[in-house]
Structure formats: structure tokens, C-alpha cells
Amino acid sequence: MSEHHAENVPVIIVGGGPIGLSMGLLMGRFGINAILLERNAATTDHPKARGSFARTMELFRLWGVEQYIRDRGLPHGSDHWAVGRNVHELHATRHETDPGQSPVWKSTVAQDAVEEGLLQGVQRYPSTDIRFSTECEGYEQDAEGVTVHCVDSRTGRRYILRSQYLMACDGAGSRMRKIAGIAMTGIPSIGYMANDYLRVDLSDLPVARAAAGMLLSPQRHGDPWLLVLNSNGKDRWLILRRIGGERDDRPSVPTDEEVVADARRRLGVDRTIEVINRSTWRSAREVAECYRSGRVFLVGDAAHRFLPTGGQGMNTGIADAHNLAWKIALVLKEALEPSTLDTYDAERRPVGNITADFQLSTGGRMNALHKHINLDDEDSRQFWFTELEKHVRSVGITLGQWYPRGFLVSDETTPPTLDPERYTPVDRPGHRFPHVWVDADKHESTIDWFDTNFVLVTGPDAHGWRNAAVDLSAELKAPLTVRILEAPDYEHGIFMGPSGAVLVRPDGYVAWRTPARSEQPLKVLRELMQTLGVR
Secondary structure, three states: OHHOEEEEEEEEEEOOOOOHHHHHHHHHHHHOEEEEOOOOOOOOOOOEEEEOOOHHHHHHHOOOOOHHHOOOOOOOEEEEEEOOHHHEEEEEOOOOOOOOOOOOOOEEEEHHHHHHHHHHHHHOOOOOOEEOOEEEEEEEEEEOEEEEEEEEOOOOOOEEEEEEEHHHOOOOOOOHHHHHHOOOEEEEEEEEEEEEEEEEOOOOOOOHHHOEEEEEEOOOOOOOEEEEOOOOOOEEEEEEEEEEEEOOOOOOOOOOOOOOOOHHHOOOOOOOOEEEEEEEEEEEEEEOOEEEEEEEEOOOOHOOOOOOOOOOHHHHHHHHHHHHEEEEHHOOOOEEOOOHHHHHHHHHHHHHHHHHHHHHHHHHHHHHHHHHHHOOOOHHHHHHHHHHHHOOOHHHHHHHHHOOOOOOOOOOOOOOOOOOOOOOOOOOOOOEEEEEOOOOOOEEHHHOOOOOOOEEEEEOOOOHHHHHHHHHHOHHHHHHHEEEOOOOHHHOHHHHHHHHEEEEEOOOEEEEEOOOOOHHHHHHHHHHHHOOOEO
8 A cells, every 4th residue: 555545644653551552542532533453462460560449439530430440359458468388378468548639549450450441441432443453564754644564453454544643652662763863761680570460369369369469588598579460359360479570580481380279389279270461561660751752652661661669650640641642632733833742752751760760769669578577577577568568559659740840830839749658739730720610419520520621720719810810711622621629728738719720731730829819810821821832
């Protein structure tokens, strides 16, 4: 097929994991036609990432998939460890307490369930065309768009697509990133890991059933610590072990029978064990040197590779997609200046580096526990359990990540300290607008206000700001709506006051704030939108 006859679509998404599916769902919500290419025949059958944190669950709530995904996860409070020598001798750590700063709380749920839920969400939008068993072999870009070369692995048919933008959501080994020539910076190899995904019924063991994962100490010389992750609270368990530095250092690859025998010994059970699948992978701490090359954008693991300890990888990738989607959609609708797309890299790459370092520290914490804990000494056990619990206390990272610069106008106030274990809500530019229940029954949250529109949130006495926003909305191509927060208060991080206003972006992040009235509110808002690049 020649380029002249190429199928044309505004957005092509390469990769159909949780990040690509999130991007496809978001394009659907904005009414943007998109084609999603996934080389596999279906969503993953491997648990992979396990844990959707509060911010991710907020988005799933907005997208209508939260309950399906939560129902597939472990019970509330399961975000803790069980540590011991085998499944019969386990001690549980404490879970992270919900501080009530979100309308929803996190869920310990495996990636395969997340992908199934997101796929159902995407399928509600016929504007997103999902093509499984389709590989993107390469692309070229020019001033007007991107030419993408595809092959259908079921039929062998090759064809060409043409788009204005390409979203590279194709994972840590991203072919799209390599074609773009974007280098990764950081530590390319921290350890070589083996995943053994097994079926064994442990549902009669309450501590094992309720915990997100088990840490099993060595039983004999040469044994590594085993990380056993809980996929469904019953009979699907993922065993992770380090098998080398930069490569697989085992003298030979064990057979499935040997894997089963070792798992039976380490778990301490005489039960039927079945290998579901196995894989190896390399852990790293890397972030792309830039998240954009012309019309090609890196999203998720294509842009950053984290250690798995701490669980931030998938969550950070979904936040990447959420940050980029509204900008792409509104640029395509000619409601934003194309230059605003540069704010994706300016906002998300620093977050990638901060999160990569956080994950690196969690890996170091795990190594220290392996080295020093004495399970037979209660004081040693409690000391290292308290340290281990920091693994699951990450609300400050998930809700508190913020943008010092980008699609925002700073008000030159001081930001709260970023503490991984604690979140300080604030309506300051660059931060997620805080959660406040807006009805007595606690059904509607301020978080629910932010989806596909810009929103001017005002105090009850800000009549001038509200009237100006209504007038301005008739002039803009970008959608702008108004919401009144009847009782703004410092306790919830709302500092704009009764006469003030906050402009919130479609992704729920604050772009601008004022605590005071204005003599010319329409003029101020019009100039603000021009400064931000809103048409």
C-alpha cells in the first residue's frame, strides 16, 4: 500500500498495556479518533504490576472502571507484607492507613485485571480502534505527521497508517524510543530477575491470603530471599528471585519440574503446583533524556524504568497518559497552541526522576532487610518490619507529586515539602486540586469535577470571577466551566478563600490561583488564557 492510500487517523498509540489502554480510553473521552496497535493477541495473562494507588483509582473512578478493577483485587488493607521462613510461619506488617484525602483508596490488584477493566472501558468508545496481533515495525515523521508501518501477525498483511501524533506506550524496551534516537539516562542494569507464575491453592492460610506479598527467608545455604506476590488471594502466586547482575548467572535454566519442586520446598507445602508461565527481565533505574521527539511522545515504561519495589511504575505511566491526553486532544481541536505540548516533558520528566529515585531507595531498603533481619529476635523483627512498612506508605508520592513549571502560572508561594509517607493538600499552581466532599452523602468529590474541561473553581463570594468565566467561555474554543466551593477551608488545603478563584486543568492540576477579587476579572482571565496558550 502506498503512502498516498494510507489510512489516516489523528493519533496512533503503540502498545496495549495499561498505559496504552489508558491513552486509548482518554482519546475516546475527548472524542479523538485513534488506532491502538498491540503486538500480542490479547491483554496480558501475567500479573506484572500489582497495585493501583489512590490517584490511579481516582482516574478509574472518573473513567467508570473503578469498581470492576477493585472487585478483582485483594481485600482492603491487604497492602502489607507477610515475612517468614515458609507459609506456615509468617508475621504480618501493618498496612497504610487511608488518610481520607481522596474519594477512593488504593487497591492491591494485578495488572492483568487492570488491563481487562481498561479494555472494557476503551471498548465503550468506537472512536478508538484496538488492533491486537498488530506490530508497529517502524515510522518516519515529517512536518505534517507520522507515517507508521504495520504488520498483522495473523495474516502477514503489511500496511501503512498516517497520523498527526504517535504515542509510544510500548514498554521498557520501546522500539519507538529507539527509532526516535532518544537515549536513557541512569543505571541500565541493577539486577537480572526471574518471574515464576504458579498456581497453588493457599486460600486456607489467612496471613498468606490477606497479604499483598510474602518474603520468605533462605532455608539453606545458597538460597536467595524469595518475594512471593499474591495475585488473587487464592491460587495464583508470582515468585520473584534475583538470578544475576547484568545477565542470567545461573549455570543452567531450571525445568518447570525443578521450579515446582523448589517452590514446594520454599513454601513448605505438599500440594499440587502448576507453572502458569515464566519470564526473565532486567531491573533498572533509567529515565529518557527527553519525552518528546517531534510528533512522537514517550509514555509510561517507554519513558522510564523503575525498580519494581514500591509499585510506582504502572501508576506513574497512567499519570503520564493523563497529563498528555488532554493537551493532545485540545491541540487537535485547535483549542490549544501546539507549543503547549512541550509542557508534557517539562512536567512529567522531573516526576519520572523523582519517582525513579524513590523506587531505588525502596530496593535498597529491601536489600538491607535481607542482610540484617533476625526472624528469631522479636526486637530485630519489629525494627525491620517498621522499616519495611515504608514500602507501602507512598501517598505523598502518588497524590503529592507536583509541577514547578509547565502549563501553569506560578503565584510565587512556597510549596509543601514532598514527603513520600504524607500528603499535604494544597490548591497551589502545579498541584492536584484537593479532594473535598461537596455533598452531605459523600457521593460527589471535587475530584469528579475535572475530566475534559477547564474548570474555574471559586469561593462563594467570587461573583465577578464566575461571571467573567461564563462570558469568556463563549469566546474560547477550549471548554471552560464554573464550580462553586461553598466552604473553602485551610484544613482541606483550599487557600483561595471565599472571594478567590482557581483555574484547574482537565487533568485536575491547578494552572492558576488568586485569593482576591479583581476590578477587571474578564480582562485578567482572558490574558491568563492567552498566556497559557488556550484559544
